[in-house]
Amino acid sequence: xxxxxxxxxxxxxxxxxxxxxxxxxxxxxxxxxxxxxxxxxxxxxxxxxxxxxxxxxxxxxxxxxxxxxxxxxxxxxxxxxxxxxxxxxxxxxxxxxxxxxxxxxxxxxxxxxxxxxxxxxxxxxxxxxxxxxxxxxxxxxxxxxxxxxxxxxxxxxxxxxxxxxxxxxxxxxxxxxxxxxxxxxxxxxxxxxxxxxxxxxxxxxxxxxxxxxxxxxxxxxxxxxxxxxxxxxxxxxxxxxxxxxxxxxxxxxxxxxxxxxxxxxxxxxxxxxxxxxxxxxxxxxxxxx
Numbered sequence: 388x389x390x391x392x393x394x395x396x397x398x399x400x401x402x403x404x405x406x407x408x409x410x411x412x413x414x415x416x417x418x419x420x421x422x423x424x425x426x427x428x429x430x431x432x433x434x435x436x437x438x439x440x441x442x443x444x445x446x447x448x449x450x451x452x453x454x455x456x457x458x459x460x461x462x463x464x465x466x467x468x469x470x471x472x473x474x475x476x477x478x479x480x481x482x483x484x485x486x487x488x489x490x491x492x493x494x495x496x497x498x499x500x501x502x503x504x505x506x507x508x509x510x511x512x513x514x515x516x517x518x519x520x521x522x523x524x525x526x527x528x529x530x531x532x533x534x535x536x537x538x539x540x541x542x543x544x545x546x547x548x549x550x551x552x553x554x555x556x557x558x559x560x561x562x563x564x565x566x567x568x569x570x571x572x573x574x575x576x577x578x579x580x581x582x583x584x585x586x587x588x589x590x591x592x593x594x595x596x597x598x599x600x601x602x603x604x605x606x607x608x609x610x611x612x613x614x615x616x617x618x619x620x621x622x623x624x625x626x627x628x629x630x631x632x633x634x635x636x637x638x639x640x641x642x643x644x645x646x647x648x649x650x651x652x653x654x655x656x657x658x659x660x661x662x663x664x665x666x667x668x669x670x671x672x673x674x675x676x
Contacts, residue, residue: 393449395480397472402456403449403481404429405488406436414443416675417516418489421448422478422502424522425470425577426560426569427653428455432499435656438664442672444495447485451477451502453570463557468570470501470577471593478505482513495671498523499656500617504587507629508595510602517674518632519607519667522614522652524621525586526577532615540616544578586624599628606632607670611650613642635670639663 393401408414419439421432429448436446450457451473453465462468478498486494493516498506503523510518524530528544531537543563551558558574561567583589588596608626610619619638626634641650647663654660 391447391449391484393481393484395452395476397476399452399472399476400457401449401452401477401481403447404433404436406433406440406446406448408440408443408445412441412443413445415492417444417493417495417671418485419444419446419495419497419671420481420485420515421446422481422496422498422506423449423451423454424500424502424653425473425573426454426567427499428567430455431653431656434658434661435664438661439668442668445489447481449481453573454568458568462570463568465570466552466556466572466575468572470573470580471587473501473573474505474508478502479509479513482506482509482515486513493517493675495519495674497521497667497671500524500652504625507602507606507625507632508598510604510632511598514604517605517607517671519609519671520622520625521609521655521667522611522617523608523625524617525588525624526581526616527584527586527621527624528581530618530621530624532618536615540581544581548574548578588624588628596628599625600630602629603631604633605674606634607667608634608636609655609666610636610638611641611652611655612638612645613649614652616652637666639666 389405391403432448439446453462496506496515497519499521503520557571560569580587641647
């Protein structure tokens, strides 16, 4: 494992780890980048990355600006740091770093939640050979599966976020149960998108519709049926815009009454659900043939 520093195209420093396979097991055809979710530190992805290096693929994990090991003092109150910065700067910078490290290999990408947003939105600029969306959806509050969760998230975005953003200068996301430290500007932009019917596709200051239309290549869209946020309807808001990609959809039955047990929005990457990991790694391997 190598600790790495990735300099984004707008000058921020991202801290990551490059996990390396044993030399005698290395598959020199490919390398993988794992793009993280909102408020999630890279440590969540470590065990899954270890699964991928057993396949022989060097795998990069990292933290977005303002998060995890990439967080700097004062980032929690930074109102200029946006979720669109994660999508348009951090994700492609991590991809380019891996492409430069392994110029002769195919680059595979796995995006969790907002990480997948950036993966697809910047595919036209940093083209990778195959992409997997894991629990990646348009975070539109009205599409959340249950009334109770819609009510909770609606309160977080429509009441708590604007009030704490204004009077505290930051949003106490850990106390709200929606992740670890998230910069104030990221929460403010995210909450605004959550109220739009088409999510960030309806943000006139950004060109996400065009970007998604221009994304090409194989794209696996993975949904876990007990995920209240990234249900199929919310995920399809994104995949419906990826009109030139070869989209494959897989819905995995999950929950207490299924053989897979609970997975939800974060559980895929936990060791308890490692039996599900070959769904992704087998599909990626098939793209190399």
